[in-house]
Amino acid sequence: MQHDWATPTPLQYFAVLVQSDDDLPLLEAAASLAQDDWPELDVQQVLADVDQLAARLQRQVSGQAPVFDRLSALGQFFFGELGFAGNANDYYAVENSYLHRVLHTRRGIPISLAVLWLELARSIELAVDGVSFPGHFLVQAHLDEGRVVIDPFTGQSLSQGELRERLDEWTRPASGPGFAQELPLTLFLEGATPRQILARMLGNLKHIHHSAQDWQRAVAVQDRLITLLPRAWDEYRERGLALAELGELQRARADLAVYLRQADQAPDRDHIAERLRALGGDLI
Incomplete structure (x- = not known):
């Protein structure tokens, strides 16, 4: 073995x-x-x-x-x-x-x-x-x-x-x-769980990297956020947009497609669908 x-x-x-x-x-x-x-x-x-x-x-x-x-x-x-x-x-x-x-x-x-x-x-x-x-x-x-x-x-x-x-x-x-x-x-004043604390720490880092348009580091942080909160659909959208900035189009399309499938009532749904089509993807 x-x-x-x-x-x-x-x-x-x-x-x-x-x-x-x-x-x-x-x-x-x-x-x-x-x-x-x-x-x-x-x-x-x-x-x-x-x-x-x-x-x-x-x-x-x-x-x-x-x-x-x-x-x-x-x-x-x-x-x-x-x-x-x-x-x-x-x-x-x-x-x-x-x-x-x-x-x-x-x-x-x-x-x-x-x-x-x-x-x-x-x-x-x-x-x-x-x-x-x-x-x-x-x-x-x-x-x-x-x-x-x-x-x-x-x-x-x-x-x-x-x-x-x-x-x-x-x-x-x-x-x-x-x-x-x-x-x-x-x-x-309710006590925060360890998962909630980690999510807030990662959210701080994401904000810093997005503000600096440091997409490589932003994606690394968002990888952790999605690992921590796998049903946080907004994070798939944010990571997809950051990946698009890096030219990683296949991963970007996959993330944006996940977001569109899960966020049926999202107010930005039409905008993200248009962004996905511009990246060469289709909503499946």
Whole structure:
């Protein structure tokens, strides 16, 4: 019997990590995103580096200490001793989404900082979630008295009033002032699943690459998005259009055809059908 000992590609490795929601390894999958730009990245070393930070934290605070004491110690450790903070000077740099670079520079965007914060929080047995809050990813810790919501970009604990202000600011352009005030705040504070967190991280990278018209890197990110969310039909459209920009017409036609078959009521259906015909394809 012959065995195939070939090293998996970064996409194949990612596919194995995210194939099931049961025990999906968020930290490992998030760290692996950088392999599109850093193919030789040792993801296991990234995990070991985070384990070392967790061990340092555990030496400073017992997992049996009162919950608020553990949360305070985590904040001092993460934002104070380690110096993690948001990269306000270069917010849209791709490396802000790559965990091995965030560990090195101590700078990132809210969601990459959140992934590291969550891992350290769970190492001292805190009940925590990531929160896909509109416009800005947050984290929260659950206490007996309620919840503490924290901005991982600044380390600031946010009051209900501050959360309302952020929500109103984000929804005002589409819904008018005061719209968010009519909605339960808890609606926007549901814990994000690992799959949802990864999708948001990849969405950030896709936006960066599309804005730069870097279609090669955009397609690599969209390959991951479709692996992660195989029924996200809009991603087939976006990847198909990016592939067309690269001249990969066969793959582009296949993606656009999938989108048209699945998105029967899409408002851009006629436009995409016309684009498909211009690329030499037919809707089957």
